Amino acid sequence: xxxxxxxxxxxxxxxxxxxxxxxxxxxxxxxxxxxxxxxxxxxxxxxxxxxxxxxxxxxxxxxxxxxxxxxxxxxxxxxxxxxxxxxxxxxxxxxxxxxxxxxxxxxxxxxxxxxxxxxxxxxxxxxxxxxxxxxxxxxxxxxxxxxxxxxxxxxxxxxxxxxxxxxxxxxxxxxxxxxxxxxxxxxxxxxxxxxxxxxxxxxxxxxxxxxxxxxxxxxxxxxxxxxxxxxxxxxxxxxxxxxxxxxxxxxxxxxxxxxxxxxxxxxxxxxxxxxxxxxxxxxxxxxxxxxxxxxxxxxxxxxxxxxxxxxxxxxxxxxxxxxxxxxxxxxxxxxxxxxx
Amino acid sequence: xxxxxxxxxxxxxxxxxxxxxxxxxxxxxxxxxxxxxxxxxxxxxxxxxxxxxxxxxxxxxxxxxxxxxxxxxxxxxxxxxxxxxxxxxxxxxxxxxxxxxxxxxxxxxxxxxxxxxxxxxxxxxxxxxxxxxxxxxxxxxxxxxxxxxxxxxxxxxxxxxxxxxxxxxxxxxxxxxxxxxxxxxxxxxxxxxxxxxxxxxxxxxxxxxxxxxxxxxxxxxxxxxxxxxxxxxxxxxxxxxxxxxxxxxxxxxxxxxxxxxxxxxxxxxxxxxxxxxxxxxxxxxxxxxxxxxxxxxxxxxxxxxxxxxxxxxxxxxxxxxxxxxxxxxxx
Numbered sequence: 001x002x003x004x005x006x007x008x009x010x011x012x013x014x015x016x017x018x019x020x021x022x023x024x025x026x027x028x029x030x031x032x033x034x035x036x037x038x039x040x041x042x043x044x045x046x047x048x049x050x051x052x053x054x055x056x057x058x059x060x061x062x063x064x065x066x067x068x069x070x071x072x073x074x075x076x077x078x079x080x081x082x083x084x085x086x087x088x089x090x091x092x093x094x095x096x097x098x099x100x101x102x103x104x105x106x107x108x109x110x111x112x113x114x115x116x117x118x119x120x121x122x123x124x125x126x127x128x129x130x131x132x133x134x135x136x137x138x139x140x141x142x143x144x145x146x147x148x149x150x151x152x153x154x155x156x157x158x159x160x161x162x163x164x165x166x167x168x169x170x171x172x173x174x175x176x177x178x179x180x181x182x183x184x185x186x187x188x189x190x191x192x193x194x195x196x197x198x199x200x201x202x203x204x205x206x207x208x209x210x211x212x213x214x215x216x217x218x219x220x221x222x223x224x225x226x227x228x229x230x231x232x233x234x235x236x237x238x239x240x241x242x243x244x245x246x247x248x249x250x251x252x253x254x255x256x257x258x259x260x261x262x263x264x265x266x267x268x269x270x271x272x273x274x275x276x277x278x279x280x281x282x283x284x285x286x287x288x289x290x291x292x293x294x295x296x297x298x299x300x301x302x303x304x305x306x307x308x309x310x311x312x313x314x315x316x317x318x319x320x321x322x323x324x325x326x327x328x329x330x331x332x333x334x335x336x337x338x339x340x
Numbered sequence: 341x342x343x344x345x346x347x348x349x350x351x352x353x354x355x356x357x358x359x360x361x362x363x364x365x366x367x368x369x370x371x372x373x374x375x376x377x378x379x380x381x382x383x384x385x386x387x388x389x390x391x392x393x394x395x396x397x398x399x400x401x402x403x404x405x406x407x408x409x410x411x412x413x414x415x416x417x418x419x420x421x422x423x424x425x426x427x428x429x430x431x432x433x434x435x436x437x438x439x440x441x442x443x444x445x446x447x448x449x450x451x452x453x454x455x456x457x458x459x460x461x462x463x464x465x466x467x468x469x470x471x472x473x474x475x476x477x478x479x480x481x482x483x484x485x486x487x488x489x490x491x492x493x494x495x496x497x498x499x500x501x502x503x504x505x506x507x508x509x510x511x512x513x514x515x516x517x518x519x520x521x522x523x524x525x526x527x528x529x530x531x532x533x534x535x536x537x538x539x540x541x542x543x544x545x546x547x548x549x550x551x552x553x554x555x556x557x558x559x560x561x562x563x564x565x566x567x568x569x570x571x572x573x574x575x576x577x578x579x580x581x582x583x584x585x586x587x588x589x590x591x592x593x594x595x596x597x598x599x600x601x602x603x604x605x606x607x608x609x610x611x612x613x614x615x616x617x618x619x620x621x622x623x624x625x626x627x628x629x630x631x632x633x634x635x636x637x638x639x640x641x642x643x644x645x646x647x648x649x650x651x652x653x654x655x656x657x658x659x660x661x662x663x664x665x666x667x668x669x670x671x
Contacts, residue, residue: 054538197603200608201620205618223535226608229608230609267539268536268540272592273588274589275568285508
């Protein structure tokens with residue numbers, strides 16, 4: 001990505017988030033859980049980047065590390081709210097980041113636990129304004145009204161508490177709160193997977209409308225491939241803490257390159273009785289993150305594994321706007337397939 | 341199709357609460373034959389799990405099955421037993437439940453005991469429902485664990501549920517449910533919350549055992565993709581009633597009831613959800629205590645006919661050779 005302005009909204013390079021699994025008697029870390037390991041991606045303005053993967057792939061951790069909700073161990077997180085100035089969130093102290101926080105927000109999976117049950121809807125939505133000392137109480141109230149209208153909730157709901165709302169309505173409140181400060185970027189962690197199917201559609205529509213209206217950009221962390229295909233512009237696939245493939249939605253879904261992406265797409269049932277699923281069901285499970293296989297992390301389950309895959313960790317092969325990490329695409333080791 | 345193994349007729353389930361009576365199931369009727377998979381789809385609170393709990397004798401007070409019959413045929417040609425006539429804890433019901441009719445629950449975390457070893461929980465089912473002696477039961481349990489894809493079964497047999505991942509726990513539940521070769525399997529959201537690769541493994545396993553033993557499956561789910569893959573026939577439930585029933589291809593190709601159509605359009609990936617902007621169902625599911633006069637779906641229906649839909653209750657009947665539905669558009 002470019003190192004001169006205009007900068008992309010978000011440019012993540014070599015991100016590593018490791019957790020200490022256990023320590024020696026002297027207190028030194030002995031084993032690490034490599035939740036996110038050497039992950040790089042970027043997010044353009046007005047774009048939706050989906051991070052997909054199975055549980056334990058590190059997708060949520062990556063999302064949290066971008067926002068410094070978790071501290072990364074290594075790597076750079078360049079964030080540029082306006083394209084002219086950029087900030088490396090990974091290298092800044094929390095007090096330094098604080099004034100920037102209004103430019104990025106988060107939407108969580110569970111709308112039941114992400115709202116304080118003792119606060120009214122008005123208090124919840126105006127809290128970001130209150131914390132950042134924006135506007136008089138009257139102006140804040142007016143902004144809450146405006147936001148409620150924007151997310152499709154009645155203004156009369158303002159003085160109610162979260163328990164009075166259904167899951168879909170709560171997720172609308174969460175979205176209103178995230179919008180309160182006009183952020184440039186919202187990281188959404190499984191925003192619809194706790195909702196009923198018909199409500200999912202409402203929330204996805206709302207998110208797409210808001211994106212158009214406010215020029216928002218989303219990092220959309222999800223496991224539901226149908227939802228991702230519907231909402232994303234670009235897709236990054238994670239497996240066991242590594243980013244194994246990245247490209248435009250049509251490229252990744254239409255012509256997946258990495259064997260893991262291929263198996264993932266093939267094992268997802270389609271809501272169409274005429275299309276029968278291919279049987280490339282993956283054997284085994286996602287590896288233990290504290291004890292990852294040597295070489296390529298996917299090789300024990302890979303249907304196309306070669307002898308060298310258990311020894312050599314694949315590097316990034318790039319081409320035609322997409323990236324893949326697989327030895328099949330490195331001429332030095334495998335058949336040297338083309339990335340296109 | 342041969343005669344059905346399981347047949348629900350006009351089953352009603354009610355919960356008498358302080359605030360009023362909740363009609364969880366209102367006249368559910370369906371049947372399952374050997375080797376067949378019937379999917380019951382619907383959103384949360386539509387009563388799809390309650391009808392299966394009724395068949396398993398698992399409705400707890402203040403809930404009660406107020407009407408109907410649930411006929412179960414243990415062997416081909418046998419006279420059917422009405423499960424609702426059996427005592428709540430009768431010897432007969434306990435013999436059938438878990439052995440002849442098995443269930444995979446949605447929550448593998450809560451359905452397995454945290455304080456007993458996996459092997460003991462598997463052994464209990466085999467001890468109650470088969471004549472096998474102890475070594476034979478151990479062999480059968482290990483064989484089932486291997487079949488559901490848990491390696492090193494002889495060692496894993498002695499472990500506790502917390503030592504397994506979520507997907508493995510779900511497969512252990514499947515192993516327990518399937519270990520006595522049930523005639524009917526109720527699978528209540530068997531793969532919800534699992535990753536797609538694990539989901540594929542469990543669905544494949546259910547199909548494989550179904551082929552081998554000619555078991556009937558009642559698959560309860562809200563995931564239309566799973567339905568499309570697994571089901572032979574589909575029943576769509578809304579507010580405790582079955583509103584449409586058809587074979588799976590007909591239902592996906594030509595849904596008849598406005599609720600089914602709306603549901604299909606709102607699900608990403610179905611043939612009907614073609615537009616970038618998804619079609620949504622107006623309004624929301626009414627609260628459990630609200631009584632909707634007439635057709636339960638009329639306040640949200642795009643084809644609402646004033647004076648008809650809000651006055652009378654549509655009966656569930658054949659709309660053509662392939663589909664049954666409860667809607668005035670077809671009468």
